[in-house]
């Protein structure tokens with residue numbers, strides 16, 4: 001099985017089809033590229049910087065490039081040797097910040113140990129920070145201002161809102177959401193987004209006590225931990241919507257070269273309980289991350305060039 005092939009071939013009504021939602025979002029983004037080209041005489045451009053040759057990062061960078069090209073956007077790839085100095089990396093970011101053809105800059109993480117992630121992210125022009133990791137964007141999100149929002153939580157929120165609307169006709173206002181995980185790239189921005197939707201938000205982490213009891217009170221569960229099937233079916237409240245952000249690879253079965261991908265939630269158990277819906281792994285949040293990167297690049301391109309924000313993405 002490849003990373004992109006979902007385990008499920010048919011979807012239960014309780015499974016949120018992130019692949020289909022992401023394909024739809026990518027199409028909507030692609031549809032907005034020609035009008036942008038018409039107005040500006042060029043396509044929105046995304047620069048992706050990869051330092052070193054980490055195999056997983058290589059796969060991500062390649063799929064970002066392909067997605068960009070498929071959406072009609074410009075993709076500028078910068079592959080630097082693992083031994084690149086921080087000074088040289090910062091110099092490249094300065095060039096990309098000044099380049100009018102570049103609307104979004106993404107530095108693929110993790111960086112080699114000798115490079116300081118924080119210094120590198122801080123050097124990116126916040127207007128081009130399509131990953132939404134710059135402290136200015138994190139701050140804007142925290143105070144409820146228009147920001148570049150990290151792609152994984154943004155995609156998760158889109159799936160959540162769409163699922164709620166489709167299944168209940170309602171929005172997320174007043175619901176109790178628990179986010180398990182407090183990283184700067186997933187847990188914290190996810191909690192901020194849910195707060196901005198007027199959810200009552202609990203953020204859980206490795207020191208949280210009585211996690212199963214807390215999860216049991218939540219209408220929305222976002223699991224972003226990185227621990228195989230840690231959230232059990234019995235923890236989930238009746239009618240909960242579960243967003244499984246985790247990507248964990250199991251050891252390979254005999255004869256296979258790669259193990260299966262699984263999430264942070266015990267999906268089969270969850271489906272056997274009476275939840276409203278859950279994202280699968282793979283095929284749930286993962287495809288939304290790249291779709292939201294394209295969406296953020298399109299939005300950054302509009303904002304930087306003084307155009308109104310694109311509607312419907």
Ligand code: NDP
Nearest residue numbers: 152181182183186205206224225226245246247285286289
């Ligand atoms: P991090 O390792 O940065 O954060 C993990 C969080 O989980 C931490 O806040 C940690 O708490 C918390 N945690 C760890 N153990 C427990 C526990 N036993 N109980 C409760 N909380 C716990 O991971 P990321 O946020 O970067 O990623 C989380 C998962 O999401 C990973 O599987 C990753 O692969 C996946 N991911 C998926 C993406 C996608 O596109 N689908 C994109 C990004 C990530 P503490 O802070 O106390 O240490």
